[in-house]
Amino acid sequence: MEKPESVPKVAVSACLLGQNVRYNGGHCNFALFDRLNDFIEKVSFCPEVGIGLGTPRPTIRLVDSPLGIRIIEPKSGKDYTQKMAEWSELQSDSLINQKISGIVFKKGSPSCGLERVKVYSENNHPQKNGTGLFSMIFTTLYPHIPAIEEGRLSEPIQAENFLARVAMMDLWWKNEERGWTIFNLQQFHSEHKLLLQSRSPKSTRILGNLLAVNPENKSIGELALEYITMAQEYMGHNVEKRYVAAALRRAVGRLPKDLPKSQRAYLHTWIDYYLKGLVPRIASMALIQQAYEMAGSEHLPWKRLFEPFNIVSGVMAKV
Ligand code: SF4
Structure with missing residues (x-):
């Protein structure tokens, strides 16, 4: 197999790379990345571990409050919004300094999900119309970096198009x-x-x-x-x-x-x-x-x- 000399860097939610960082102590390895070992360099991130939440940990969720959308741990009522926002800005800058050419987010997560993330209201009925806090901050700060959820990468045309965008971004960095x-x-x-x-x-x-x-x-x-x-x-x-x-x-x-x-x-x-x-x-x-x-x-x-x-x-x- 012909191996490329230098490969683009792609940031990926750590749980998709098989790292045991989920709230339940597990992972959700996404097989496509095993196949791409020779073609991309993976850079992992986990916002929830990043802000110091342990593994395993109580779940957190997006909540629509009078102060806007917050990240709350329902069990304790703790509000992690400020901490997550600060970490997200620093981590976004760090990923850009590493010249990533794409980013893959875990779908559905209140930290990583790009779209249709559950937002809970005070009467507790969730609407699937939210964006994870880290993914929102990253894509707002750096809209030129191709971003996608792993669910969409299961669709071959979307996977090919995402990697075409990654290759274009990699050439731009060079x-x-x-x-x-x-x-x-x-x-x-x-x-x-x-x-x-x-x-x-x-x-x-x-x-x-x-x-x-x-x-x-x-x-x-x-x-x-x-x-x-x-x-x-x-x-x-x-x-x-x-x-x-x-x-x-x-x-x-x-x-x-x-x-x-x-x-x-x-x-x-x-x-x-x-x-x-x-x-x-x-x-x-x-x-x-x-x-x-x-x-x-x-x-x-x-x-x-x-x-x-x-x-x-x-x-x-x-x-
Ligand atoms: S979805 Fe994001 S915050 Fe949750 S475990 Fe995976 S990388 Fe960590």
Whole structure:
């Protein structure tokens, strides 16, 4: 198996990595991470252990109170909101200093859940409309870092898309380390154009315009941050077949001009088959990849669309 030289860092709720940090002293290991050992570096966190709650411990929950949403331990009535908020800010900064390229949260947790977390009211009837305190603080402070719950990673298209976003973020960090210039920011954009178009056709025009005009006259660092925040938002859109097919057609359009018409038409026929659900996407992509290889030049925008995350990781959705 071909191993990548350096891999993106992904922060993960510790219980999903098999660590016994849950309130009941157990864990909820998520098998996908065992398969990704060679492709991501995992950075674990546990907010409840982080604020000093032991393992095992009494449960805590979100409560809608006159003071707003609080994290309360119902058994004792203790309010951990302030402590958790302070820890969350520090931990969020620490994860960013480690240059994480993605974060995976445990669903349903009052600390880690991203959505539909139970919020209890005074009459005790929970509504599933809350967000865990740590996940809320992290995603508010750092909206450009791809974030997902493990439940969504069980869906192959969502897993592939999340890891494509992680790979994009990892490249962004590597560029940032070298120092941004408007030239390499535009290069980064151009390299990701086909991938972005496969998620949102209008994204490349809007992002290209941002870089060309820099309407608020931001510094290059601020502009790069605004760019990746918007790009990651577009990459978070649902993956739609018609947009993927349109990006594949663009990729065919970028093949060298001397490609015989009949071969070009053949590639479009296979994209039609994909659109009609007759063949998986990889069938038409493999043919386009072969045409690029025969043309003899590496085309980075195509590479990012063809292999947005290391293909041998096995996360590419079979659709
Ligand atoms: S869900 Fe979050 S707070 Fe709860 S055990 Fe897992 S990592 Fe810790």
